[in-house]
Amino acid sequence: MKYATDKVLFVADLAGTFVFAVGGATAAIRADLDLLGLTVLAFSTALAGGIFRDLLIGAVPPQALRDWRYPAIAFTGGAAAFLLYREMQVIPGMLLTTLDAAGLSLFAVAGTKKALNYNMHEFIAVLLGAVTGVGGGTVRDIFLAQVPSVLHADVYATAALAGSAAMILGRKAGLRPEWAAVLGGVLCFTLRMVSVWRHWSLPHVMNP
Amino acid sequence: MKYATDKVLFVADLAGTFVFAVGGATAAIRADLDLLGLTVLAFSTALAGGIFRDLLIGAVPPQALRDWRYPAIAFTGGAAAFLLYREMQVIPGMLLTTLDAAGLSLFAVAGTKKALNYNMHEFIAVLLGAVTGVGGGTVRDIFLAQVPSVLHADVYATAALAGSAAMILGRKAGLRPEWAAVLGGVLCFTLRMVSVWRHWSLPHVMNP
Amino acid sequence: MKYATDKVLFVADLAGTFVFAVGGATAAIRADLDLLGLTVLAFSTALAGGIFRDLLIGAVPPQALRDWRYPAIAFTGGAAAFLLYREMQVIPGMLLTTLDAAGLSLFAVAGTKKALNYNMHEFIAVLLGAVTGVGGGTVRDIFLAQVPSVLHADVYATAALAGSAAMILGRKAGLRPEWAAVLGGVLCFTLRMVSVWRHWSLPHVMNP
Numbered sequence: 001m002k003y004a005t006d007k008v009l010f011v012a013d014l015a016g017t018f019v020f021a022v023g024g025a026t027a028a029i030r031a032d033l034d035l036l037g038l039t040v041l042a043f044s045t046a047l048a049g050g051i052f053r054d055l056l057i058g059a060v061p062p063q064a065l066r067d068w069r070y071p072a073i074a075f076t077g078g079a080a081a082f083l084l085y086r087e088m089q090v091i092p093g094m095l096l097t098t099l100d101a102a103g104l105s106l107f108a109v110a111g112t113k114k115a116l117n118y119n120m121h122e123f124i125a126v127l128l129g130a131v132t133g134v135g136g137g138t139v140r141d142i143f144l145a146q147v148p149s150v151l152h153a154d155v156y157a158t159a160a161l162a163g164s165a166a167m168i169l170g171r172k173a174g175l176r177p178e179w180a181a182v183l184g185g186v187l188c189f190t191l192r193m194v195s196v197w198r199h200w201s202l203p204h205v206m207n208p
Numbered sequence: 209m210k211y212a213t214d215k216v217l218f219v220a221d222l223a224g225t226f227v228f229a230v231g232g233a234t235a236a237i238r239a240d241l242d243l244l245g246l247t248v249l250a251f252s253t254a255l256a257g258g259i260f261r262d263l264l265i266g267a268v269p270p271q272a273l274r275d276w277r278y279p280a281i282a283f284t285g286g287a288a289a290f291l292l293y294r295e296m297q298v299i300p301g302m303l304l305t306t307l308d309a310a311g312l313s314l315f316a317v318a319g320t321k322k323a324l325n326y327n328m329h330e331f332i333a334v335l336l337g338a339v340t341g342v343g344g345g346t347v348r349d350i351f352l353a354q355v356p357s358v359l360h361a362d363v364y365a366t367a368a369l370a371g372s373a374a375m376i377l378g379r380k381a382g383l384r385p386e387w388a389a390v391l392g393g394v395l396c397f398t399l400r401m402v403s404v405w406r407h408w409s410l411p412h413v414m415n416p
Numbered sequence: 417m418k419y420a421t422d423k424v425l426f427v428a429d430l431a432g433t434f435v436f437a438v439g440g441a442t443a444a445i446r447a448d449l450d451l452l453g454l455t456v457l458a459f460s461t462a463l464a465g466g467i468f469r470d471l472l473i474g475a476v477p478p479q480a481l482r483d484w485r486y487p488a489i490a491f492t493g494g495a496a497a498f499l500l501y502r503e504m505q506v507i508p509g510m511l512l513t514t515l516d517a518a519g520l521s522l523f524a525v526a527g528t529k530k531a532l533n534y535n536m537h538e539f540i541a542v543l544l545g546a547v548t549g550v551g552g553g554t555v556r557d558i559f560l561a562q563v564p565s566v567l568h569a570d571v572y573a574t575a576a577l578a579g580s581a582a583m584i585l586g587r588k589a590g591l592r593p594e595w596a597a598v599l600g601g602v603l604c605f606t607l608r609m610v611s612v613w614r615h616w617s618l619p620h621v622m623n624p
Contacts, residue, residue: 028567034618036574037567051472056259058268060474061536065544068537085621120269121276128273145563147353151236151245158244202242205293264467266476328477329484336481355561359444359453366452410450413501 013110014073016103021046021077022088023100024140029085031144041140042078043071049135053111053128057118097196101159105188108133108160109181112167122168129164130157133188155195158202163188221318222281224311229254229285230296231308232348237293239352249348250286251279257343261319261336265326305404309367313396316341316368317389320375330376337372338365341396363403366410371396429526430489432519437462437493438504439516440556445501447560457556458494459487465551469527469544473534513612517575521604524549524576525597528583538584545580546573549604571611574618579604 024045028038047064054062064070081088111132115125134150134157141148150157167184171177194200232253236246255272262270272278289296319340323333342358342365349356358365375392379385402408440461444454463480470478480486497504527548531541550566550573557564566573583600587593610616 029621029623031563031568032620032623033563033568034620036572036618038621040567040573055263055471056269056273060268060476061472061534065472065536065540068539071540071543082621085623118269120273123276123279124273127279142350142353142558143564143567145353145558145561147239147241148351151248151351152239152241156244157248202244204240204242205237205246205290207237207240207293263471264477264481268476326477328481331484332481332487335487350558350561353561355447355449356559359456359559360447360449364452365456410452412448412450413445413454413498415445415448415501 009110012106014069016106017046017070017073018077019099019103020107020136021074022081023096024136025078025081026085026088027140027144029081035082037143038082039075039078041143042081043074044143045136045140046074046077047071047136048139049107049132049137050111052135053114053132056128056131057115057120059114059118098193101189101192101196104133104156104160104192105163105185108163108188109167109185112164112184113177113181116168122172126161126164126168129167129184130160133157133160153201155191155200155202159188159192159195162191217318220314222277224314225254225278225281226285227307227311228315228344229282230289231304232344233286233289234293234296235348235352237289243290245351246290247283247286249351250289251282252351253344253348254282254285255279255344256347257315257340257345258319260343261322261340264336264339265323265328267322267326306401309397309400309404312341312364312368312400313371313393316371316396317375317393320372320392321385321389324376330380334369334372334376337375337392338368341365341368361409363399363408363410367396367400367403370399425526428522430485432522433462433486433489434493435515435519436523436552437490438497439512440552441494441497442501442504443556443560445497451498453559454498455491455494457559458497459490460559461552461556462490462493463487463552464555465523465548465553466527468551469530469548472544472547473531473536475530475534514609517605517608517612520549520572520576520608521579521601524579524604525583525601528580528600529593529597532584538588542577542580542584545583545600546576549573549576569617571607571616571618575604575608575611578607 021042024041024043025038027045028041031037033041047070050070051062051064054060054064108129112125112129114132115128116122120128137156138148138150141150163184165184166187167180170180170183175183229250232249232251233246235253236249239245241249255278258278259270259272262268262272316337320333320337322340323336324330328336345364346356346358349358371392373392374395375388378388378391383391437458440457440459441454443461444457447453449457463486466486467478467480470476470480524545528541528545530548531544532538536544553572554564554566557566579600581600582603583596586596586599591599
């Protein structure tokens with residue numbers, strides 16, 4: 001049973017890596033980077049959040065460098081975007097948003113779980129779950145010399161924080177870890193999708 | 209006695225963290241980031257220098273993630289700036305500069321001490337003291353897609369380097385470690401304040 | 417014999433560090449940074465690639481902080497550029513390009529070798545060789561708030577990847593490690609120089 005759960009999680013993790021890699025490569029194409037830049041953005045969008053989390057918790061070398069399947073999947077996502085960019089334009093934007101929200105939820109939950117495994121404080125584990133989810137997109141935007149979109153637009157990192165927090169609270173309330181993870185993932189995904197649908201955004205302080 | 213010194217240092221460290229967090233949050237408000245961006249800039253301005261130092265010396269997980277009081281204080285600083293931004297406009301700029309200079313001095317001295325504790329070469333310990341002091345502001349500026357101000361304006365990192373170097377030299381000259389730290393901190397603080405007052409800046413190479 | 421090879425490698429590594437430091441300092445001067453910014457760019461261009469590789473493979477503290485000669489050489493390169501910037505304008509651009517290509521080749525080969533020493537998968541070792549070669553220039557460009565040139569111009573990281581891959585393939589084909597390293601370095605250097613000479617660049621995806 002445990003084995004089956006882990007296998008599902010692993011496949012889902014690779015799927016999230018693929019989706020994020022395609023997103024990074026697409027951003028590279030829009031910024032007119034070359035093939036190398038496209039590959040770097042595919043890798044970093046897909047893997048940087050987890051790498052940064054692993055460096056912080058002392059899980060070195062990071063999982064993304066210990067298991068060659070992660071960079072291989074990121075590479076595949078970049079190659080797919082390179083070869084099929086024109087064809088991909090017909091994919092509805094809402095499908096991309098949905099896949100991205102699924103990747104975010106999975107990364108947040110997986111990041112929180114790994115931080116707990118490494119005995120981080122629960123408050124820190126929530127932060128590290130969000131770092132896992134949004135770190136890749138942040139690095140992507142820094143490479144593009146832009147203010148990371150997560151800092152000023154949308155409800156994105158907030159959804160990851162809420163999902164991670166719900167997962168922790170669920171565990172404290174006595175939920176089995178698997179169900180707490182499902183609760184956190186579903187909350188993150190739902191909050192992200194509703195916020196896109198309703199055009200929610202976080203408050204800004206008026207700068208007088 | 210040792211206990212009292214450590215307690216003073218710890219309280220001062222948290223105070224520096226709070227001041228830097230308020231500074232980061234203020235920069236986020238000026239750049240029109242949202243509440244999440246404000247929080248991220250509060251955290252990173254306050255904690256990134258120490259986190260980077262700890263990653264480099266192998267003190268993993270970094271202190272800022274091992275002791276939840278650091279992120280909690282950074283969060284409090286961000287929240288204070290969010291709630292009281294308008295009220296804070298009446299605080300004289302010179303008070304903010306003074307508090308910031310105090311935080312810089314403390315971080316530089318604490319960073320140098322920690323690097324020495326981890327057996328880094330003295331030359332490296334000076335660099336790591338400066339990294340601790342200016343790393344947070346550097347990350348803040350990178351998030352804002354700006355050239356870090358420490359690289360082109362003011363006498364800021366230089367004050368941290370001078371303070372760290374004075375602390376090392378004081379120890380080599382036979383000062384007790386506490387007094388060497390005081391010497392370094394006072395030099396950093398004084399150099400920073402005088403340079404603001406006298407509008408000192410470092411030489412630029414003329415680009416013909 | 418082994419000792420002699422290692423000594424040659426070490427001297428070459430320091431030479432590459434010096435060349436990269438001069439390049440970073442020159443970029444700082446062009447961007448009108450001050451003396452501190454010049455020093456930071458000299459350090460980070462020369463050392464950041466190796467530091468990042470060492471953090472990722474768990475070689476902590478990084479070599480650049482364990483052996484004070486690396487930062488000392490980087491500092492010397494920065495000081496040379498500061499003092500002799502005007503005089504350096506007479507150096508032919510092609511000589512600078514050649515020295516830089518030599519530094520890139522050496523860093524890529526040394527980075528690949530170190531990653532293999534730390535038991536990284538061969539595919540990962542190729543990536544880490546390239547990270548060692550181009551990481552410094554990437555950090556330099558991020559400090560200058562620019563899209564890293566390696567992501568959109570020239571054949572640069574690609575040369576490092578090709579050299580690293582050739583080195584790995586050479587080892588698998590039974591070459592002695594020294595000769596595999598020479599093969600990789602020569603391929604990287606040649607590919608870089610020919611691409612400058614022939615104005616090669618990587619394909620971009622047309623953004624319709």
